[in-house]
Amino acid sequence: MPSGATRNIIGELLRHIGGRKEVNEYLRHYSTVDSQKFAVIKIGGGIVRDQLATVATSLTFLHRVGLYPIVVHGAGPQIDEALEEANIKTDRIDGLRVTTTESLEVIRRVCQGVNLQLVEALGEHGCAARPIPSGVFQAEAIDEARYGLVGDVSQVDTASIASSIRSGQLPIVTNLGESAGGQILNVNADAAARALARVFEPHKIIFLTPTGGLLDDDEQIISAINLTEDYERLMQQPWLTGGMRLKIEQIHDLLGELPVTSSVSITSPRHLERELFTHRGAGTLLRRGEGVRCHDSFDEVDHERLRALLESCFERQLSDTYFADKRCYRVYLTESFRATAILTQEGGIPYLDKFAVTRKAQGEGLGSSVWERMRHDNQKLFWRAQTNNPINPWYFQQADGTHRTDKWTVFWYGMDGFDEVKRCVDAALAQPATLRDHGIKEDG
Numbered sequence: 001m002p003s004g005a006t007r008n009i010i011g012e013l014l015r016h017i018g019g020r021k022e023v024n025e026y027l028r029h030y031s032t033v034d035s036q037k038f039a040v041i042k043i044g045g046g047i048v049r050d051q052l053a054t055v056a057t058s059l060t061f062l063h064r065v066g067l068y069p070i071v072v073h074g075a076g077p078q079i080d081e082a083l084e085e086a087n088i089k090t091d092r093i094d095g096l097r098v099t100t101t102e103s104l105e106v107i108r109r110v111c112q113g114v115n116l117q118l119v120e121a122l123g124e125h126g127c128a129a130r131p132i133p134s135g136v137f138q139a140e141a142i143d144e145a146r147y148g149l150v151g152d153v154s155q156v157d158t159a160s161i162a163s164s165i166r167s168g169q170l171p172i173v174t175n176l177g178e179s180a181g182g183q184i185l186n187v188n189a190d191a192a193a194r195a196l197a198r199v200f201e202p203h204k205i206i207f208l209t210p211t212g213g214l215l216d217d218d219e220q221i222i223s224a225i226n227l228t229e230d231y232e233r234l235m236q237q238p239w240l241t242g243g244m245r246l247k248i249e250q251i252h253d254l255l256g257e258l259p260v261t262s263s264v265s266i267t268s269p270r271h272l273e274r275e276l277f278t279h280r281g282a283g284t285l286l287r288r289g290e291g292v293r294c295h296d297s298f299d300e301v302d303h304e305r306l307r308a309l310l311e312s313c314f315e316r317q318l319s320d321t322y323f324a325d326k327r328c329y330r331v332y333l334t335e336s337f338r339a340t341a342i343l344t345q346e347g348g349i350p351y352l353d354k355f356a357v358t359r360k361a362q363g364e365g366l367g368s369s370v371w372e373r374m375r376h377d378n379q380k381l382f383w384r385a386q387t388n389n390p391i392n393p394w395y396f397q398q399a400d401g402t403h404r405t406d407k408w409t410v411f412w413y414g415m416d417g418f419d420e421v422k423r424c425v426d427a428a429l430a431q432p433a434t435l436r437d438h439g440i441k442e443d444g
Helices: 005-018 020-031 045-062 076-085 101-124 159-166 188-202 228-235 242-257 271-279 302-315 358-362 366-377 392-398 418-429
Strands: 039-043 068-071 128-134 135-141 151-156 170-174 176-178 184-186 204-208 224-226 264-267 283-286 290-295 328-334 340-348 350-356 383-386 399-402 408-413
Touching: 005 068, 005 302, 020 271, 039 045, 039 176, 045 068, 045 076, 045 135, 045 271, 068 101, 068 188, 101 170, 101 176, 101 184, 101 228, 128 159, 128 302, 135 184, 159 170, 188 204, 188 242, 204 271, 224 228, 224 366, 228 242, 228 366, 228 383, 228 408, 242 264, 264 271, 302 340, 302 350, 328 350, 328 366, 340 418, 350 358, 350 366, 350 418, 358 366, 383 392, 383 418, 392 408, 399 418, 408 418
Parallel strands: 039 068, 039 204, 068 170, 128 170, 135 176, 204 264, 224 283, 350 383
Antiparallel strands: 135 151, 176 184, 264 283, 290 328, 328 340, 340 350, 383 408, 399 408
């Protein structure tokens, strides 16, 4: 693609999602990934039915900047309608559609139709795409007596997908399998996407959904999940529904089999570019992630690496004597030194002296992992931030109360009454500055 055309596409992309620097950073990163290993994108039938134009636009963006996701689709709602029109009744067991010989013919026809619908929509947007309605998934019947002609993928034939990408076309794959004897089998689209991911080991596995992500107990999208730190806690949550629980379990198992660089994103079609090309994303990002270590002393930590993290995040110099002067109570630190929370004790109560997370680590959810671990260990906490600090809206969500001055906002949680709060506020405001120069990111 000519560089001028590429710049125009990037410019159009920027108008949708934000900064040129971030987009170019991700484009450079993705350009180093083998074409077949960029992404597997699973599109549900409901998305094709209700948001086809948006899907086609998003996929065309990727194609125009030289990225070739492997697209696999389902056709659930379309199959429901077709079976109802044909007066064929089917049951669901364990979330799988029981598939008879009679219903399979309808399913096959509908899946091929949805495949061509996607290909034609992409063509209307000027994006070359190749329909691959069969020949990719070799499958075996799961339990024919129970589920009928429903299969589990046993092998993936990559030839047609590789050929499509070499020809500059997006491969559009249908979720139908075939047994060794040639019997067509109905394969769950999510399972088909996971099977493709295991073979191609892509950088990204993306599930496009109407909700745009996994939802917490307040029906808000969970922005990121660090499975190493968050998985067990999530599995214990009473609000985690059966379907969501199963999806997280499946993603946990899948990422355990893939390179640590692989990740899963659950997002909506209209936010696909933002999820791919910005640190904060727009949906739920799940990574295998990394652990959060708690240290009781600065002596247990590499001072230079920790200093580099703090100075990079705050974009200012840390006091030369910071590690000698501060009476460290606890240091929470990710294994990669990309997120940290440093606590002291002031009047016997933990004080958050520094909370620093790199921009990319924010997008991976490492900051939230550090915060959750710190909050679990410390029933009381107070901290301060400059009043115009852009992270303050998030701090307000974490705090039970606040006190604001012209320069500082003091936050706290878990306090026992006014006197304790006042002592903490006074202690926070009395903390000496440890970051040189001035700017909105200073936290003391």
